[in-house]
Amino acid sequence: MSERVHSSSVTCPVARAIDVIGDRWSLLILRDALDGVRRFGDFQRSLGVAKNILSDRLRRLVEAEVLVLAPASDGSPYQEYTLSSTGAQLFPVVTAIRQWGEKNLFDRGEPYTRLLDTRTGKPVPVMKPLASDGSVLSADNTAIRRPG
Amino acid sequence: MSERVHSSSVTCPVARAIDVIGDRWSLLILRDALDGVRRFGDFQRSLGVAKNILSDRLRRLVEAEVLVLAPASDGSPYQEYTLSSTGAQLFPVVTAIRQWGEKNLFDRGEPYTRLLDTRTGKPVPVMKPLASDGSVLSADNTAIRRPG
DSSP states (O other): OOSOOOGGGGTOHHHHHHHHHOBHHHHHHHHHHHTTOOSHHHHHHHHTOOHHHHHHHHHHHHHTTSEEEEEOTTSSSOEEEEEOHHHHTTHHHHHHHHHHHHHHSSOTTOOOOEEEETTTOOBOOOOOOBOTTSOBOOGGGEEEEOOO | OOSOOOGGGGTOHHHHHHHHHOBHHHHHHHHHHHTTOOSHHHHHHHHTOOHHHHHHHHHHHHHTTSEEEEEOTTSSSOEEEEEOHHHHTTHHHHHHHHHHHHHHSSOTTOOOOEEEETTTOOBOOOOOOBOTTSOBOOGGGEEEEOOO
């Protein structure tokens, strides 16, 4: 994330988003935050990452207002990292990454963690970009238009 | 991407996917590949990235069978990087990243590149994870279940 920001990120929402979240550890922190992890030590145990790297990534996500650092909700002396409303909106991003991994990176029968709808107990259906008429969109029937 | 792979990626589809695509340059390469970029020089011009880094990321994506390296389709002496079917399935991932960026990282009125449905010319609607009954899912009404 210390690499030079290219001019395309001035107008490309993908590039601008990647400047904020497009880093291995940041994405894994966000996965865990969406799963309810809030404390430094819990992130560290989950990720097995060096403390200085974790500190750096958490600090950047707080600076970007994706995470919010606040006193623990239970009155204990800990501080907690919670998702801002901007951060909570990353649920579709992490879900899309998860579903791509499920479909493409596991052998048949190989076990993996599942994302379930808590009301039904069923796996979350595969998310697809849909046109306004409900048809499925892909790179083949979409195009990028640059501004101006 | 050279960092140690943590044991959670054994069963977590998010972690396993991030091992393949969770890197700033890899994500930007995939954005461009989905937009039709195929040649080394075109990726380089678009990304403004050092050749050795670009070579490394392209090689990793070919090894992971996300991209396929093949002779140019027009008979010229160039080689082209095209998306495999696994790679083409990253369209929802890049679209989710794009839509999060559009919503959260631009000021009102600030111009940005848009993803359009080529049949209608309209922007692609915001993609949401939906339950089987059509209701919108978020981190609040889903949960992770670990295998076994």
